[in-house]
Amino acid sequence: xxxxxxxxxxxxxGKRVLLRVDLNVPMQDGTVSDATRIERxxxxxxxxxxxxxxxxxxxxxxxxxxxxxxxxxxxPIAAVLGDRLGQPVGFAEDCVGPVADGIVQNMxxxxxxxxxxxxxxAGEEANDPEFASQLAALGDVYxxxxxxxxxxAHASTEGLAQHxxxxxxxxxxxxxxxxxxxxxxxxxxxVAIVGGAKVSSKIDLLQNLVKKVDGLxxxxxxxxxxxxxxxxxxxxxxxxxxxxxxxxxIMLAAxxxxxxxxxxxxxxxxxxxxxxxxSETVAVDAVPEDAMIxxxxxxxxxxxxxxxxxxxxxxxxxxxxxxxxxPFDAATMAAARHAAERTRTGALVSVAGGGDTxxxxxxxxxxxxxxxxxxxxxxFLEWMEGxxxxxxEVLKA
Ligand code: 3PG
Ligand code: MG
Numbered sequence: 001x002x003x004x005x006x007x008x009x010x011x012x013x014g015k016r017v018l019l020r021v022d023l024n025v026p027m028q029d030g031t032v033s034d035a036t037r038i039e040r041x042x043x044x045x046x047x048x049x050x051x052x053x054x055x056x057x058x059x060x061x062x063x064x065x066x067x068x069x070x071x072x073x074x075x076p077i078a079a080v081l082g083d084r085l086g087q088p089v090g091f092a093e094d095c096v097g098p099v100a101d102g103i104v105q106n107m108x109x110x111x112x113x114x115x116x117x118x119x120x121x122a123g124e125e126a127n128d129p130e131f132a133s134q135l136a137a138l139g140d141v142y143x144x145x146x147x148x149x150x151x152x153a154h155a156s157t158e159g160l161a162q163h164x165x166x167x168x169x170x171x172x173x174x175x176x177x178x179x180x181x182x183x184x185x186x187x188x189x190x191v192a193i194v195g196g197a198k199v200s201s202k203i204d205l206l207q208n209l210v211k212k213v214d215g216l217x218x219x220x221x222x223x224x225x226x227x228x229x230x231x232x233x234x235x236x237x238x239x240x241x242x243x244x245x246x247x248x249x250i251m252l253a254a255x256x257x258x259x260x261x262x263x264x265x266x267x268x269x270x271x272x273x274x275x276x277x278x279s280e281t282v283a284v285d286a287v288p289e290d291a292m293i294x295x296x297x298x299x300x301x302x303x304x305x306x307x308x309x310x311x312x313x314x315x316x317x318x319x320x321x322x323x324x325x326x327p328f329d330a331a332t333m334a335a336a337r338h339a340a341e342r343t344r345t346g347a348l349v350s351v352a353g354g355g356d357t358x359x360x361x362x363x364x365x366x367x368x369x370x371x372x373x374x375x376x377x378x379x380f381l382e383w384m385e386g387x388x389x390x391x392x393e394v395l396k397a
């Protein structure tokens with residue numbers, strides 16, 4: 001059933017192993033604010049190093065658009081990675097050419113080296129075969145452990161696999177196995193929670209989900225667009241008024257597919273977008289003109305818990321409110337804890353993904369209790385949308 005080769009199939013001793021990882025971690029004031037992605041790649045790095053491979057890490061950071069940009073250097077990440085790994089991680093100031101080549105030539109078996117941001121070269125995002133062969137020249141074997149970048153057909157995620165013997169790393173392997181288990185043939189009822197700021201970035205997802213799930217909870221800023229499309233006044237809330245027709249189409253598609261759409265019935269509103277801003281709970285048809293919705297209210301939370309109780313499978317992408325600001329994290333925390341509890345009792349398979357979702361589950365202290373938490377954002381969405389991921393397809397034999 002496994003369609004791709006894993007580290008079990010690879011000869012690693014003495015080999016230069018180009019390992020694609022996703023180190024695109026959230027940073028705040030120069031420090032890593034959530035190291036989940038770094039933690040996830042440690043087992044693969046350790047396994048390759050322990051087998052005597054020379055680990056050469058390839059990664060991107062941010063969107064520098066093909067040009068070097070000191071603000072998007074991976075150099076600070078090398079130190080963090082070294083700390084977590086308990087072993088020094090070298091750094092090369094370019095991912096191809098003489099700089100990288102010189103350092104790679106001096107590596108010993110078991111060493112770990114991080115190459116500078118692959119997106120400092122235009123050939124990366126263009127998936128330029130010439131750039132891919134420059135990368136390939138640095139290694140003997142290619143391992144992709146970056147499921148979360150697998151929706152990009154870039155040189156380091158796709159092109160390289162056409163030049164070298166290619167394998168899935170342990171994180172990629174675990175991710176694909178878990179998603180298949182959770183969503184391949186899910187136990188019903190299936191409930192999805194979709195949140196986050198914008199409908200515009202999740203139209204394909206919503207359109208696909210209404211055909212596949214029994215209940216779709218919509219929260220976060222994107223719920224405001226649905227409320228407005230239904231005729232509610234949302235005051236100063238984040239809202240994509242130009243997507244009213246799209247929201248109505250999604251609601252119609254849901255109705256004809258027999259999928260219940262669960263929108264907020266009450267909301268926590270404030271006049272300022274900041275932690276501890278004075279707030280009040282109102283019904284969604286009574287949002288004051290000068291206020292903005294920052295979380296779903298307690299009645300809505302109870303309703304969401306009821307849907308979680310009914311579900312055998314839960315798929316979650318995106319927070320229900322402005323979870324990074326207390327007290328507007330309340331609904332996301334309550335729903336997360338409830339889903340974790342149902343999972344612990346064995347009643348629920350819970351699969352969550354997306355950068356903000358991972359942070360929210362960590363904040364609630366329940367990430368470990370979920371059946372599987374994917375660190376992927378866009379890739380998780382595209383997978384849920386049913387689209388083939390180039391970085392996964394190319395690993396299939
Ligand atoms: C992510 O953060 O979702 C991945 O690292 C991919 O980054 P990208 O959206 O800039 O391609
Ligand atoms: Mg992203």
